[in-house]
Amino acid sequence: xxxxxxxxxxxxxxxxxxxxxxxxxVLQIAQRDWPHQLVVIAxxxxxxxxxxxxxxxxxEASSAMSQLRERxxxxxxxxxxxxxxxxxxxxxxxxxxxxxxxTRCLGIFPxxxxxxxxxxxxxxxxxxxxxxxxxxxxxLFDGLGEDTYLYxxxxxxxxxxxxxxxxxxxGGIFSAALGRGNFFGxxxxxxxxxxxxxxxxxxxxxx
Numbered sequence: 001x002x003x004x005x006x007x008x009x010x011x012x013x014x015x016x017x018x019x020x021x022x023x024x025x026v027l028q029i030a031q032r033d034w035p036h037q038l039v040v041i042a043x044x045x046x047x048x049x050x051x052x053x054x055x056x057x058x059x060e061a062s063s064a065m066s067q068l069r070e071r072x073x074x075x076x077x078x079x080x081x082x083x084x085x086x087x088x089x090x091x092x093x094x095x096x097x098x099x100x101x102x103t104r105c106l107g108i109f110p111x112x113x114x115x116x117x118x119x120x121x122x123x124x125x126x127x128x129x130x131x132x133x134x135x136x137x138x139x140l141f142d143g144l145g146e147d148t149y150l151y152x153x154x155x156x157x158x159x160x161x162x163x164x165x166x167x168x169x170x171g172g173i174f175s176a177a178l179g180r181g182n183f184f185g186x187x188x189x190x191x192x193x194x195x196x197x198x199x200x201x202x203x204x205x206x207x
Contacts, residue, residue: 011205012050014073014090044076052083052205055090061113061156062101064093078106083207084183091178091185092156100156109178109185111158119171126155131168133176133188138165140177140184140203148196150176150188157187182207 047053055077059067068074077084077094086094093105098113105113116125132147141148157174160167166177168187178185184204190197 011052013054055086061098061103086185109163111161123171133166138179151192
């Protein structure tokens with residue numbers, strides 16, 4: 001990994017799954033020699049004051065949106081002006097809606113989230129493991145080449161749309177990553193994707 005300089009910022013991470021992506025992500029970043037203060041919060045005022053925000057998501061779509069609404073974050077997150085990164089279901093929650101629980105989401109990205117179909121010769125669902133990501137078109141992927149392998153664990157995915165900045169084919173094309181303005185999302189898990197995932201997190205922190 002390169003030695004690019006990064007200014008010190010306050011990085012806010014919204015609460016994630018108790019035994020899942022939230023703690024994994026915090027540990028992944030905390031173990032790196034990066035000059036950032038980590039704050040795991042769900043307070044709207046503190047979120048607005050953070051330099052960067054990561055939305056890992058929690059559970060399935062309908063329950064995750066219910067938790068965001070209970071905390072008032074369903075109106076706060078779309079109004080944020082600093083760089084925001086949604087990961088896995090966090091990205092799905094930033095879309096228009098999801099087939100999972102017939103859920104209305106935050107509407108940041110013009111994409112619908114649908115269940116993976118597996119194609120004509122059905123592939124195993126959920127989609128778990130390493131897969132390639134291509135058609136990269138975002139500063140998130142600086143330093144990475146086409147067909148980079150990243151790690152997935154999911155049964156639902158955002159359809160390709162104008163905001164798609166990377167894609168994967170698993171029985172059909174879906175959005176591996178989305179981007180619009182200051183908002184970004186990845187369906188794959190950068191915190192589980194080795195050096196390539198570390199590069200993506202570094203690129204986000206440099207935005």
